[in-house]
Amino acid sequence: MKVIGISGSPTKDSNTDTLINAILDATGAETDFVKLSEINVGPCIACMKCVDTNECVINDHFKWVSKKVMEADAIVVGSPTYYGAASAFTKAFIERLYSKRHVKLQTGGKLAATVAVGVAAEKMVAEWMGNALRAGGMEIVGSMTAKGTPCCFVCGPGETCNYTVWNAYSKELTGMDLGVEEAYKGYLELLPDNKPYAHGSAKFLKSYRSVKDEPYVMDEARRLGKLIKEKIKNRSRKAGDLKCGC
Ligand SMILES: Cc1cc2nc3c(=O)[nH]c(=O)nc-3n(C[C@H](O)[C@H](O)[C@H](O)COP(=O)(O)O)c2cc1C
Numbered sequence: 001m002k003v004i005g006i007s008g009s010p011t012k013d014s015n016t017d018t019l020i021n022a023i024l025d026a027t028g029a030e031t032d033f034v035k036l037s038e039i040n041v042g043p044c045i046a047c048m049k050c051v052d053t054n055e056c057v058i059n060d061h062f063k064w065v066s067k068k069v070m071e072a073d074a075i076v077v078g079s080p081t082y083y084g085a086a087s088a089f090t091k092a093f094i095e096r097l098y099s100k101r102h103v104k105l106q107t108g109g110k111l112a113a114t115v116a117v118g119v120a121a122e123k124m125v126a127e128w129m130g131n132a133l134r135a136g137g138m139e140i141v142g143s144m145t146a147k148g149t150p151c152c153f154v155c156g157p158g159e160t161c162n163y164t165v166w167n168a169y170s171k172e173l174t175g176m177d178l179g180v181e182e183a184y185k186g187y188l189e190l191l192p193d194n195k196p197y198a199h200g201s202a203k204f205l206k207s208y209r210s211v212k213d214e215p216y217v218m219d220e221a222r223r224l225g226k227l228i229k230e231k232i233k234n235r236s237r238k239a240g241d242l243k244c245g246c
Contacts, residue, residue, distance in 0.1 A: 008090025026225025081118025108137030
């Protein structure tokens with residue numbers, strides 16, 4: 001029983017990494033964790049040279065990562081939310097899975113789970129990753145999201161900035177209520193003179209947000225890991241049943 005975790009977060013010990021690892025641990029399986037920012041996996045170049053062989057011809061680290069993916073019963077893909085989308089590391093990796101997909105659907109039947117961390121648009125990212133992996137014939141066991149540290153908490157200039165991520169996601173700018181203020185209660189207080197993209201001011205109540213401080217988020221990761229474990233077990237049980245019948 002093998003499960004591989006793939007993180008598209010370039011931040012050291014990030015929330016994405018923490019959640020993927022909690023899921024992996026809860027599977028009780030032989031696991032592997034790959035941090036895409038520490039290796040070299042570029043985007044698909046649409047050369048279609050993988051059509052007959054299902055092998056990507058680009059000479060980078062996708063060669064060994066894809067081998068690990070193919071050996072695994074399940075794959076857990078996690079990404080931070082950048083510009084409302086998955087990180088470029090995650091996107092490049094998922095694009096490259098195309099080589100395993102077409103004609104023979106070599107990733108067909110694998111189990112998958114997705115994790116997305118962000119300030120406001122992380123649900124869209126988890127959903128997109130799920131759709132992409134499903135297109136590779138994988139069965140999505142579950143997906144989870146969590147709130148992370150807004151980069152504006154740690155970028156440096158401090159609490160007055162007109163263009164902060166919460167102002168970028170404000171109702172005034174987007175016309176939608178994405179609930180950032182509510183979600184960051186206890187971490188951030190928007191001051192009355194804050195006017196998105198005109199005059200920004202807020203107070204940081206806590207600078208970092210770690211999923212390790214949020215037991216219900218960590219529990220959700222463990223639940224997802226256990227679900228993967230059960231699914232893998234059920235599959236091998238069924239495969240065993242089939243053998244016994246002959
Ligand atoms: C380049 C960049 C763009 C970002 N864009 C968004 C965004 O569009 N929406 C969002 O919710 N968070 C955005 N963020 C914030 C990250 O999603 C947030 O810091 C998250 O906690 C990162 O997860 P990680 O710590 O697991 O890497 C952005 C961060 C960076 C560095």
